[in-house]
Amino acid sequence: MSRSADRPSLAVEADPDExxxxxxxxxxxxxGYRSYEIYQRRRITESSPDILPRHLWSDRYLDDPxxxxxxxxxxxxxxxxxxxxxxxxxxxxDVTSVLVDDANFxxxxxxxxxxxxxxxxxxxxxxxxxxxxxxxxxxxxADVAERLVARALGAEGEVALGVADRLAAELECRVLGLxxxxxxxxxxxxxxxxxxxxxxxxxxxxxxxxxxxxxxxxDRLVDERRGDDGADxxxxxxxxxxxxxxxxxxxAATVVEADPQTLPGSxxxxxxxxxxxxxxxxxxxxxxxxxxxxxxxxxxxxxxxVAAERWARHEVERxxxxxxxxxxxxxxxxxxxxxxxxxxxxxxxDPFRLDLCQxxxxxxxxxxxxxxxxxxxxxxxxxFPAVPEDxxxxxxxxxxxxxxxxxxALLDRVGVPALADPEAARPSASRLGxxxxxxxxxxxxx
Amino acid sequence: xxxxxxxxxxxxxxxxRAERAxxxxxxxxxxxxxxxxxxxxxxxxxxxxxxxxxxFQRNPYPYYRILQDHYPVxxxxxxxxxxxxRFEDVTACYFDEAGFNTIPKGSSSGVLGNTQLELSGIExxxxxxxxxxxxxxxxxxxxxxxxxxxxxxxxxxxAGPEPADFVHVDPATGRRTIELGQAxxxxxxxxxxxxxxxxPDDAQDRFFWWYSAMMRGLGGSDxxxxxxxxxxxxxDYVTELVELRRRExxxxxxxxxxxxxxxxxxxxxxxxxxxxxxSTEEITSNIALIVGGxxxxxxxxxxxxxxxxxxxxxxxxxxxxDPDRFLQAFHEALRHSSSVGGQPxxxxxxxxxxxxxxxxxxxxxxxxxxxxxxxxxFEEPERFDIDRVDLYWxxxxxxxxxxxxxxxHMAFGVGPHLCPGAWISQQETVVGSQVLAExxxxxxxxxxxxxxxxxxxxxxxxxxxxxxxxxxxxxxxS
Numbered sequence: 006m007s008r009s010a011d012r013p014s015l016a017v018e019a020d021p022d023e024x025x026x027x028x029x030x031x032x033x034x035x036x037g038y039r040s041y042e043i044y045q046r047r048r049i050t051e052s053s054p055d056i057l058p059r060h061l062w063s064d065r066y067l068d069d070p071x072x073x074x075x076x077x078x079x080x081x082x083x084x085x086x087x088x089x090x091x092x093x094x095x096x097x098x099d100v101t102s103v104l105v106d107d108a109n110f111x112x113x114x115x116x117x118x119x120x121x122x123x124x125x126x127x128x129x130x131x132x133x134x135x136x137x138x139x140x141x142x143x144x145x146x147a148d149v150a151e152r153l154v155a156r157a158l159g160a161e162g163e164v165a166l167g168v169a170d171r172l173a174a175e176l177e178c179r180v181l182g183l184x185x186x187x188x189x190x191x192x193x194x195x196x197x198x199x200x201x202x203x204x205x206x207x208x209x210x211x212x213x214x215x216x217x218x219x220x221x222x223x224d225r226l227v228d229e230r231r232g233d234d235g236a237d238x239x240x241x242x243x244x245x246x247x248x249x250x251x252x253x254x255x256x257a258a259t260v261v262e263a264d265p266q267t268l269p270g271s272x273x274x275x276x277x278x279x280x281x282x283x284x285x286x287x288x289x290x291x292x293x294x295x296x297x298x299x300x301x302x303x304x305x306x307x308x309x310x311v312a313a314e315r316w317a318r319h320e321v322e323r324x325x326x327x328x329x330x331x332x333x334x335x336x337x338x339x340x341x342x343x344x345x346x347x348x349x350x351x352x353x354x355d356p357f358r359l360d361l362c363q364x365x366x367x368x369x370x371x372x373x374x375x376x377x378x379x380x381x382x383x384x385x386x387x388x389f390p391a392v393p394e395d396x397x398x399x400x401x402x403x404x405x406x407x408x409x410x411x412x413x414a415l416l417d418r419v420g421v422p423a424l425a426d427p428e429a430a431r432p433s434a435s436r437l438g439x440x441x442x443x444x445x446x447x448x449x450x451x
Numbered sequence: 452x453x454x455x456x457x458x459x460x461x462x463x464x465x466x467x468r469a470e471r472a473x474x475x476x477x478x479x480x481x482x483x484x485x486x487x488x489x490x491x492x493x494x495x496x497x498x499x500x501x502x503x504x505x506x507f508q509r510n511p512y513p514y515y516r517i518l519q520d521h522y523p524v525x526x527x528x529x530x531x532x533x534x535x536x537r538f539e540d541v542t543a544c545y546f547d548e549a550g551f552n553t554i555p556k557g558s559s560s561g562v563l564g565n566t567q568l569e570l571s572g573i574e575x576x577x578x579x580x581x582x583x584x585x586x587x588x589x590x591x592x593x594x595x596x597x598x599x600x601x602x603x604x605x606x607x608x609x610a611g612p613e614p615a616d617f618v619h620v621d622p623a624t625g626r627r628t629i630e631l632g633q634a635x636x637x638x639x640x641x642x643x644x645x646x647x648x649x650x651p652d653d654a655q656d657r658f659f660w661w662y663s664a665m666m667r668g669l670g671g672s673d674x675x676x677x678x679x680x681x682x683x684x685x686x687d688y689v690t691e692l693v694e695l696r697r698r699e700x701x702x703x704x705x706x707x708x709x710x711x712x713x714x715x716x717x718x719x720x721x722x723x724x725x726x727x728x729x730s731t732e733e734i735t736s737n738i739a740l741i742v743g744g745x746x747x748x749x750x751x752x753x754x755x756x757x758x759x760x761x762x763x764x765x766x767x768x769x770x771x772x773d774p775d776r777f778l779q780a781f782h783e784a785l786r787h788s789s790s791v792g793g794q795p796x797x798x799x800x801x802x803x804x805x806x807x808x809x810x811x812x813x814x815x816x817x818x819x820x821x822x823x824x825x826x827x828x829f830e831e832p833e834r835f836d837i838d839r840v841d842l843y844w845x846x847x848x849x850x851x852x853x854x855x856x857x858x859x860h861m862a863f864g865v866g867p868h869l870c871p872g873a874w875i876s877q878q879e880t881v882v883g884s885q886v887l888a889e890x891x892x893x894x895x896x897x898x899x900x901x902x903x904x905x906x907x908x909x910x911x912x913x914x915x916x917x918x919x920x921x922x923x924x925x926x927x928x929s
Contacts, residue, residue, distance in 0.1 A: 062503065090814045166460075167460070189458035189459050197466075210491075
């Protein structure tokens, strides 16, 4: 056993937009875990027989997290979970305060959990890269959605995999400028990365080799496109002037760090909610301008990403607890988005509710003084959603707009959607950290 | 499925199947691990989700063996913790008081309150020394008569001429059937502890609930709420007693009626830490620690010992013929199946162990279960054998034991945080078992009342202690 002198930093690479806000890492000698007591005995009111720690890591949580995290929210706003060695933050104001607090809490990337955090740089925040994605989505989303909806309804009517997932996949392939013959290869390779649970060693090994395969292929593509003036993401990234030239690793990192879940997940959940709330759906079918209200309420009521992890950069006292350096903080979006302190009748899906912000959230997830559903994984809400013309819209806005376009295409064809088997369509998750969404939506053709 | 022939749809559907797969582990034959896959270089893979399966609870050792052989420091990313499983590593970590803080802050205090469990160094020693000496050495030897008396009193209820209501007597044969926990093991350890604490007999009915609930509620476990409730109830009860003992100290006496010293609560009332007497809250926390630590663990030790001995009749016959050998059997039972699985630790600074770098402040599980079944130390570790030559079982040593091929077991830990109740627990189990063996004969496990394994045999102990032990016997009439 040796005391290691060279401490590898766990922090992710600096965010180009973050610049000076990043907190400098303290000297290694200053670090060390304090040994004096920092706790207080819990009182009965802070615990509840309604929730057992095991539940948070069980199939029950995967199937329906809302009851469990709701119990946490009401009994202990910062719950010390020893089973997962984490602190669960569950109230809306607390969750949003952690998510915007880059000074005290760091985000660890997907690559970090696979020990790949030294592989590649996430280029997703560079303006030309964002622009490359926005341009393709704006140009192609409507046509692709139209075609996929028609195709699905011409077959068995399955729109979760057949439209939502496929639309996201096709757009991603187009953004990268991949040859259509390579799309299946790309989707299955990147799927091995994204579908791997943290605990599953075989999936993990497969994910690591998939990363290598992606990086190798992208290496070739970057070389081929370095000189050209293409508008696809790889060409644009190859032209970036960074401290070292962009390589295949960087493109692979950018691809895996881009949130793949919110776009298809939010569409699938919205369609499930519309199908199970025909009264609301009817109003939206009649007035297509209301689709966006449906999406905003869907991501509040049933967010596809139900929790976001942050890690304490240093010891910090919050929510009546001392969070030690390196503490894992799980921000439960599922609990926050149904916090009765913020939203009236929070368990009800109501696109026309008056207490939900109808704009892109800003800063502390609020705009116009109203709270928005927390949608993690798309980057922090911009302080300036009304972006200058030379900048692309935020990822949040792009995901929202594609979802709205695709939903419009579906409603055009089917009116108020009716499901062949609503029970099979009920949202659930398959693994911890995986999306909580509707997986199988067979729409009855009218 | 739309357009199944379309390669992109096929790729998406394939990804979906992988995404939707959950881990489902069928129960395996004992000693065989479920196949979690193999790395290209032949190393068996380890899926941390196994820890929460029923299969692991009953059949943990083949999985610990994979960790010991291939992942001596295992990082469980999902549960944000590390596991140390080899005997040598666990020993080194337990002795490294500067490098490893004790139980992570707050993990047990939710139930117990502010106790020495979560302290290190001088702060730990000051508190521990206040009552540690009551549980050890001469003070303990002078109390052995009381332990024996208590055992006699309890055993009389089911082995005496007038069996209590909970004893089932077969009218034809006269054989008696009891659940050993209910009849003896649940109550015996705590009555011993009550005496040294100086708690009156009237509270003893609630003690089983207090200690079992508090013990099960530690570490933020599933029963944390029940543990906190029990702790509150204990606090409500002892607050008055503590105030009384501040004014009128109670004493422990030996069999000659001579005063040995103050009982533990009176000692706590009188003691000062850093120049100030302890608050009632602090004293209650210490009582909770003694009650929790002194009850459940010894209950489990007695039941596990008898369960193992009765499944090995020739070894049982040996200890009955020579009751002094119950000591050896006690230690082998603890090595084979102890009631406490291990201790969590947090490292004070970053360490690198077996090539794994553990950042400061990480949660590290020292797995005593695994260390006790480490093939590097104990030959054929799954074999229960009171005659084994590689286990040291004599005088309990804080330093551990490593000489002439014999090692201590890890059930009490080693080093500064060695279980302070180890000595008294040993006396309770050994003396209690000796008295029991003097009073009952022809003892058999009532197999049809016990849980069974997949092959129909008696269920293995697995992790933790058995809950119930149904036995039938014939009383020895003197």
